[in-house]
Amino acid sequence: MTIMASKIISTHPAVFLLMGIPGLEHLHIWIFIPFCFAYTLALLGNCTLLFIIRADTALHEPMYLFLAMLAAIDLVLSSTTLPKMLSIFWFGDLEINFYACLVQMLFLHSFSIMESAVLLAMAFDHYVAICKPLHYSTVLTGPLIARIGMAAVFRAVTLMTPLPFLLRCFHYCRGPAIVHCYCEHMAVVRLACGDTCFNNIYGIAVAMFIVVLDLLFVVLSYIFILQAVLQLASHEAYHKAFGTCVSHIGAILAFYTPAVISSVMHQVAHRAAPHVHILLANLYMLFPPMVNPVIYGVKTKQIHERVLGIFLRKNV
Template identity: 85%
Template sequence: MAANNITSTHPAFFLLMGIPGLEHLHLWMSIPFCLAYTLALLGNCTLLFIIQADAALHEPMYLFLAMLATIDLVLSSSTLPKMLALFWFKDQEINFYACLVQMFFLHSFSIMESAVLLAMAFDRYVAICKPLHYTTVLTGSLITKIGMAAVARAVTLMTPLPFLLRRFHYCRGPAIAHCYCEHMAVVRLACGDTRFNNIYGIAVAMFIVVLDLLFVILSYIFILREVLQLTSQEARYKAFGTCVSHIGAILAFYTPVVISSVMHRVARRAAPHVHVLFANFYMLFPPMVNPIIYGVKTKQIRERVLGLILRKDV
């Protein structure tokens, strides 16, 4: 009985340590984090407002963009408020179950973002390679099913994590060497056999990144082949132009993932704050830059944002 009680014991709370080794700079480092969060909130809320208000933007491409903006809002809001409280007020304490909820949201919405980026690649493939069938293929019903599938996949893959972590006894103390409740940062505090958690975390990450990125690359191979068959230089430029924003969002999301993964394997002896900073960059960068990318590169969005600003000035 005693052994069973020990294996199921967990602390009432964890302590988030922030950026290890750079605690004395937390107040200064909060400035770029706060700015990035403000830009993410402002940019993504503006995108959602414009897409919702303008019936002309209720097309598949913009509906997927609205999904992306919603995911980015949740993703950044699941970590940044607590992170800023840690930096500004030294509020390190986070309830054990609140930690599990935060972990579930940040990992599941990262998976959803990958799925939506894949759906947007499919949207560009149909628009360029099957333009006559665009409206018949990408119907409202299919878009709804794609959104539901993205949510279902993320929830299915991430639901086991909180239950797996509840069964551990955390004998290595409550201090998490991170700014938020990242899965492996919590696992490192657990006693007992954590091999399944390690394998499961790596398997899910590899499954999502490799599979989704593979299909994105395949989509663009077909798109490139179709575009190169166009005889008009202007037509080629226009076709590629419709993909620029999506390619930017793909690079913004996957580049930090790849860099962080390589850092964990190649630079294992690097200072802990290096890994934490890369993890924070991964969480903050896409939500901040995606609205900027689409606002600058998408004519319809840019015109409506300018119209909104000019109207307010008047």
């Protein structure tokens, strides 16, 4: 009786099958190459940023501490999905344990929300540095930065923790094949039978809440920053103030642009081939972790000098 009861309760499959990029299966081995290159670049770039910021006490300032948070989040975000994706493309390893899929989903969506929060915190850092320079050291203290980091984690975990428990309750009668490269929430929901209306509304509401709220405050910060910059009399001060924001604007565009393009494509291009939507979703996962270290390494003078110093010492 106990065995029969457990079979009735356990309505989910033991494993899901991640199908990779449907329609491009014959190109999976070739797709592996740019994905592997992007993951390697993300690992090297973000680890280098973390190493430099940790090793150089002159960089233990709010701006660089937020940058270290961003690099750590990008490392986790890319490592949550890319290793499994690479095994799909190279080895054809499609299986993923049901609970491993839920954990991957929790990490994927939680750290995406954390990245959005850190980008907002960096906008606040630039606002205080440019608009309230005399109060910078008293406003952005170590305890405040720690609280901002904990708040980013708390918000993400609170919003995303219900998803695995909700998905565990469904009966998956549409088979185990997930038409995606990783366990994205809505891709898993499509396999479930029963009333998935709450999941659909909750997923969309959280995404809209995060994107709209965070972007709204980022835009407001830059409106105030622009007003302050335009009032600067010195051209040197003008360019210096603007230069401090360029890297952050690049990181914002790298994070939000693929997400917005993917959302628009889902709304206006219903007849587009499935692999188009999946490639765009993968771009959202690949692009920020890969380009953020490059953006900050090139545009941030202090980081740029430290990286050059490391390579010059090695050459010597």
